Amino acid sequence: MSTNDFDLDQFKATYFEECAELLIDAETRLADLQHNPENVDAEDLNAIFRVVHSVKGGAGAFSFDQLVGFAHIYEALLDRMRQGQIQITEEIVSLLLTANDILTNLIQAAQDGISVPEEDFVDVKNKLNLLAFGEDDSSPVEDTETTATSDPDKGLKKYLISFIPKPELLQHANEPLLLVREMKGLGDLTTTVNTDRLPNIQKLVSDEAYFSWNFELVSECSLNDVEEVFEFVTEDCELEITIASPDDTSDQADTQEVSETSPPQTSAPEKSLETTKEQAVAAMQAPTIPSPPPPAAPGQAPAAAASPAAPRVSSIRVDLDRVDRLVNMVGELVITQAMLRQQVDNLPPELAAFMAKGFEDLGMHTREIQESVMAVRMQPVKSVFARIPRLVRELAAKLGKKVELETSGEHTEVDKTVIEQLSDPLIHMIRNSLDHGIEETPEDRIKVGKPELAIVNLSAEHRSGRIHIIVTDDGRGINRERVKSKAIEKGIISADEHLSDEAIDDLIFSPGFSTAEEVTDVSGRGVGMDVVRRNISNLGGRISVQSRPGKGTKFVMSLPLTLAVLDGMVVAVGKEKFIISLTSIIESLRPAKTELHKLSNGADVVSLRGEYIRLVRLHRLFNIPNAQKDPSKALVVVVEIEGGKQVGILVDELLGQQQVVIKSLEENYDPVDGISAATILGNGMVALILDVDGLDAMARQVNHRSDRNDLENENTDTTLLSENSKSLIQTADISEEKVDIPLSKETQNLEVMEQN
């Protein structure tokens, strides 16, 4: 590798990733401060300080001067706060939150290679300056290194610092040069290096630390300031800092300045090299070179012999692309294993039995690998939740409402792919709760006997192999009369339609629906909740709403824990095979004829333990020939859909459980009604994964239209089949490499009339 090939960008990328994590941590802790400014946890302040300090340190390494300048002032203020020199008030915390925003913007600007106009944050910078340094206009970057020495309250002190790096110090991205330069900024520094541990070039390991140092620092700064220099290397070194009398400063002969102009103090004969000052020649001199270290004991590395045991590294940073590749390969492994397993059935019985045992073990190990790999990508939802307190605070201020956010379950883990998709719908739900859910003013709440402080609760939990994100508010609930009249006005429902309370509540997810009297810039133009539902649905999730008038509203968002694999039940309908997610299946049964009923709108229901469950006929929805149409001869798979409701999916038979690798339709083709994704079965065939909520909606639409338009044709079935669904089912019989769907991407629904 030549140095020209060396690309700093990869390290910058790591820095920005770390910044993102650090900012989340700072945001969370600032939210804690905001929540309880009177009773601040010192560790929160220390942690926020460390965040800003780390951001500043990295920014300095990459010469992001604007970022360094701002971070320095911000850090200085935090330092004064944690030392108790500045009292923490709501105003100060608010300033810190704003400073954190600016820090975020500056990091983003550094990442984009641009600078932020100074006037965009000069006011905040001046406020920080005033608090941190007692001045309104500082030059932070220039002042950075002298701040500590300019405090007249502090006397001149001499620090004696022994710094012995452990061999792995450099491997942990620590650089002694930077430490030295930071110390130089604190005062007069004398550096004495010890090269005793440096081995012969043949034995040297390029990234191990061999040098050690003794520093003498004469400075007015505090011991804390000196310790901070080594804050991030304490685990990778032996460090001793002592304070000597200032009078001792005069007897140091072996200073850098002396050594630069004088021959080194040495007892060995000098071997000088041909050098000239004009050429800025620097030649190493033999006598100053220490003797090689004594040979290491057999089997013992020289550096290791001189150093204490390396600290245990409990985590490493791995590029996400690598993890994704691993996940994909495990997915392929799962498919291959399923394919091999299927081949066993074709073997002679004695061989099949032998192979079956092997495949059982293979299957178990494959699943373990898959679960372990997926666990690598699992992240707590905390990273998403961390943005919400700020959002609530700002929205509440904007809307003139008093709102407190309660959160729980932020450590609940979910796949990173889900995390990435979670943020937008969650923000929209929170906005909706604050804008529409909570009463207009605190006075309005008092009038109805509620405390003026409204509560919005955000929680996450694992339930039935899925993650549930729940947003609850104690606001006014959904005004059903208004929702219904609005739905009629917009033509979403007919005026004479009778809907249950739940169905009315569900109308808020209808496209273009809004009951807001005026458009606000908080919840937008009422197109949000349908988009939220669609986005969640695209993730294989569902969202439901429960509301009690005057009491509040509860949104429940249910998402799969991962978007990579799925435990599914393979079912057959005609010659087609489909996958139903195991987590949604409640039971399967073959109903007796007496349990089957037909409603006036043509909908089929099955009576199950006193309850009627709507039947979804897959063969009708997808126009599948040769399927079993008589429910009493077929099987009904009862699944749970949004809102805890149940529907029965009519299938010919259950073929067995199988873990399948999810192949996105959105990425490879287009969204298809009733289908959430595709997969490849063990025999190489493509199978479609059913979206049970989508199927229910399709079936309802069929019945709804049938009911409204053609009641006299009671014997006529209406098949609702999207163009994409039809095409996909036609191609599902071909192998993966042949999946090439030469169809229009139109998604409008076609109504196909079919005689039963």
Place this chain on the structure above:
Amino acid sequence: MKLEVSGQTATVDLAPGLDIFVAEELLALFVEADNKGFDLNINAGGVEKASTACLQIIHSAAVSCIESDRTFQITDASDALVTSFKDLGLYSKITMRS
């Protein structure tokens, strides 16, 4: 970076960024020169940034050369390199000649 050999002397033009990430490459060059018994001439005019890892290697290469009676010299050292030597306290081990 690579070794340019002329007679008994191997010359290395140091990279502008002597980060820890080029340390292994630098070490390999010096080990090769050591194995072949070359005198070492380090052209350091282009160095813009240095790291402790690389300075250790340069120092060790110098020790190895001098211990085996070979010549080691750094020519045209950039301010960045000289400053780095100074900061680490290694400049006391350097003689300047005019």
